[in-house]
Amino acid sequence: MSEKKSGIKKYAEDIEKSINSLKKIGYIPSDKFNQETPFRYPVAKMPKGEFIKLPRKGNINKKSYTENFFFKYLTNHFAKDFTVLNDSIVPPKTGMAYEPDFVLYDGNKGNTIFLNIEIDEPYEGFSRTSTHEINSNDLRDLFFQNRGWIVIRFAEIQIHQEPKECCLFIADVIKELKPDYIIPIELKTLTHPSIVEQWNKLKSNNWAKKKYRENYLGIKSFSFRGQKKIPQNVEQTDADIKLESLISEKIPQSHFAEIKKTVLGIKNSNRDRDQRISFDAKEHRYFIDGNPDTISVSELIGKFFQEFDEPYWSKIKAAQRGISPETLRKEWTEKAIDSSNKGTYLHEQIENFYQEKSYDSSLKEFCHFLSFKKKYPTLKPYLSEWRIFDEDLLIGGTVDMLYEKDDGSLIIFDWKRSLKVVDINGTIINSDYNYGLGKLNHIADNSYNKYCLQLNLYRHIIETKYNKKISSMNLLILHPDYESYFVVKVPKMQSEVDYIIETSLDWR
CATH class of the missing domain: 3.90.320 (Lambda Exonuclease; Chain A)
Incomplete structure (x- = not known):
């Protein structure tokens, strides 16, 4: 059985066992990686809530250009100690579910850690529209942070040019929170990926004109990825309902x-x-x-x-x-x-x-x-x-x-x-x-x-x-x-x- 299949099987078993019970994070969040806006990639945001909203198996979106490429690196370097997934969704209280690019988790009792890993592209290749500009992901990230998740973001150019170095950054975040974690030996001689400054919409537009993404990816152009399937609302479990009642978020009244x-x-x-x-x-x-x-x-x-x-x-x-x-x-x-x-x-x-x-x-x-x-x-x-x-x-x-x-x-x-x-x-x-x-x-x-x-x-x-x-x-x-x-x-x-x-x- 492949590591990916065994991960999916373990994922299903974990969810089945935990579906109606709350899980707590198994570590003390660290402020070592704190940053002020605008960020400098890579970014790591610590959880603000102690209870974890569990993911569901499901795939909503089309994969971005580098996601399948980086999934192989994550599997190679982390599958021994973590379940590595690229087909998960996390439902809000109501409405459309979120889809993390990748999920890494260890669900063992007293050792629980969930990571949402994201790849940020400066613009969408086909439409040329800006994406992931300053502040655009803050509320989304806060959703995960309030529900016990660590959010790690990389710029796409880092993933494409320095995938192993990106894996080292993830490993260092885990090591900071779980001192007994052993960083894979093949990553220890590396350094973190080169810093990338977070962009605004104007810079994104200028990059799109100059074909910045196409140049570093080594391609001529992007094709339309096909229409994304519209997700169905995900039913809330008893644990979900209880967890949401514990979260205080400032949402204006209708x-x-x-x-x-x-x-x-x-x-x-x-x-x-x-x-x-x-x-x-x-x-x-x-x-x-x-x-x-x-x-x-x-x-x-x-x-x-x-x-x-x-x-x-x-x-x-x-x-x-x-x-x-x-x-x-x-x-x-x-x-x-x-x-x-x-x-x-x-x-x-x-x-x-x-x-x-x-x-x-x-x-x-x-x-x-x-x-x-x-x-x-x-x-x-x-x-x-x-x-x-x-x-x-x-x-x-x-x-x-x-x-x-x-x-x-x-x-x-x-x-x-x-x-x-x-x-x-x-x-x-x-x-x-x-x-x-x-x-x-x-x-x-x-x-x-x-x-x-x-x-x-x-x-x-x-x-x-x-x-x-x-x-x-x-x-x-x-x-x-x-x-x-x-x-x-x-x-x-x-x-x-x-x-x-x-x-x-x-x-x-």
Whole structure:
């Protein structure tokens, strides 16, 4: 019997024996490997909880380029003392399960240790979207840490160029926690892998342009890995339920704004689903079933476009104005905050209007909204500020307004207090200095196109997850610099939505 088969058999036996009992970590966590953000690979994060959430056998995702390669090294160097797996999932309280790249564990009583080992690529090869940038994995890692796991992360280039050195790092982490562990003799003469600085999205985008991954992997290009199969929710065991009750995680309560005039049947139809999504307004983060890996629709769309190179452009624009780049960047930040606050205030006035509360009628952009309502008095409100989500894609968003037609279909409206969508005459501003990534390379990088993609993803979510037909999508431009409102009809972009979905399923 091969080591891998025996490991799987042992894994099944361990889970069967432990399925309804809690396991505790069998060591004292060490602060030797602590780092501050941004990290320097390799990274080792210690558990924060003493009880371990056990994995299940199962495989959700397609394997990354180096995973099968490194699995052989892990098996060769650790299978004698540990069960080594590359086909495990760990379920959260509800929703989609996590899939560690690799699991190493020793489940012997009083000696229990579970390691989640991850390989971080700077960008996805086919779509060219950034991955594993600074802070992007923090909440995911915390999920494992709170449930008794050690999380170890390597940069892909380390795995590819120094696999044995990466194994030594793992061995040293284990040795620090379990002094009686004997490091394999073939690793003792090595050193840890060369340090790799954690990247941000801008660096990831630049690396993708230069084919950084392709160059160090020695390949010409990446092919599409095929659609990832969507996992089913994993049933919680008695031990899981007990463990989750012991974990205190800050997940905001669900929020659901509704219109008083909405009929009772409609309000009740989505109630159970609406309770599954929560929103942290301060951090602008969504949580589906408490899952910290949830991202917003706008964040997902942003992954398919290059990051704005603020250091580069601030130097150029500052020189043109005769000011310092630092002064200009401060101006940009203050302007962005001011625009965001004013946009939020406008949204609040419109929501107050529909909730029959007092509103600021002196606000010019809100008066534009009242003019819009006066021109279209027959629009029947369905829901406003509706939090929606797709649990398979792990994305969430908020639809500003839905109106209902006589046939039951819905009209989407999104309020935009922006000067970047149309000009003073209402003509669409479709600037084309940059374009999207991957198969979105025909989509110009501008506010209009990103808003169109946003509403098209809202349409997809509502039609597939809420069983409601969307008849049209619209942007309502409301800005005090304009003398009137502008309605911008949003085209259907099905092929682009399909590509975003296929790609995000692959790299999520």
